[in-house]
Amino acid sequence: MAPRMVDASERLQRELRRNTLSQSLAGRPSIDALLDSGIIRGELGPRGVKTAVASERLQNALRRDSLDEQLASRPALEDLIDAGILRGDPNLAPHLIAASERLQREFRRNSLDQSLSSRPAYGTLIEAGILKGQPGVAAGLLEASERLQRQFLRDSVAFGLSTRPTPDDLYEAGIMKVPAGSNVSASIAYSQEQLQRRLLSDDLDHCLAKRPSIDDLKSVGILKRDQLTNDDYLRDQLSERISNRPSLDQMLSTGYILGDYSMDD
Numbered sequence: 001m002a003p004r005m006v007d008a009s010e011r012l013q014r015e016l017r018r019n020t021l022s023q024s025l026a027g028r029p030s031i032d033a034l035l036d037s038g039i040i041r042g043e044l045g046p047r048g049v050k051t052a053v054a055s056e057r058l059q060n061a062l063r064r065d066s067l068d069e070q071l072a073s074r075p076a077l078e079d080l081i082d083a084g085i086l087r088g089d090p091n092l093a094p095h096l097i098a099a100s101e102r103l104q105r106e107f108r109r110n111s112l113d114q115s116l117s118s119r120p121a122y123g124t125l126i127e128a129g130i131l132k133g134q135p136g137v138a139a140g141l142l143e144a145s146e147r148l149q150r151q152f153l154r155d156s157v158a159f160g161l162s163t164r165p166t167p168d169d170l171y172e173a174g175i176m177k178v179p180a181g182s183n184v185s186a187s188i189a190y191s192q193e194q195l196q197r198r199l200l201s202d203d204l205d206h207c208l209a210k211r212p213s214i215d216d217l218k219s220v221g222i223l224k225r226d227q228l229t230n231d232d233y234l235r236d237q238l239s240e241r242i243s244n245r246p247s248l249d250q251m252l253s254t255g256y257i258l259g260d261y262s263m264d265d
Helices: 003-027 031-036 046-072 077-082 094-117 122-127 139-162 167-172 186-209 214-219 231-243 248-254
Strands: none
Touching (some): 186 248, 214 231
């Protein structure tokens, strides 16, 4: 390239740099703007600059001391792990700990999905009594309905207790075998009743075994021969009546035979 053209190119570049510098200087913020934004601190002038530098050094020293104090009083690594701030083994790399946590979260998510997919249906919970009411009914209405049912049941039980018969009435009706206030226990009274029933049953069996036959009744004149058309028929009728007679328990329960029946009676 010719020397003349080289000189012209250099002059042009210097002119461009000069114009760029002039434009930058013209657009730079003023000293007041720099002071307001905190870029320049302190007063103007050499003394103000020295004061600003000393103040900056003092502030840095204060910050350094405060940082040293906070580092000295910070909790230990074990305390941070116990508090859940730091996780995993401190000897492991952070990316390994993060990968382990992601794996655990994925495992819990899969376990939750499996539990939700195998949970019983709403109708099954209602049939089992775990959930009450019908689908779509507000929980407040269900709770009010249950309270009302409990109150109704409580009132019904209270009414039944208030109208129940007294112990004396139960004793007179033969339901209670021991009068109220008696020193005899219910088990002894029950055993005594069972013994009386066995005695009565044995006495009845003994009487039936010793009853006279139809021939004996004929011979003594209790049964007349002209009244009998057929001995076998009468014998069958008597056997049928004996087989259909009420049992001892039935006679005791209906009151035909009193509960204190004994052999001497």
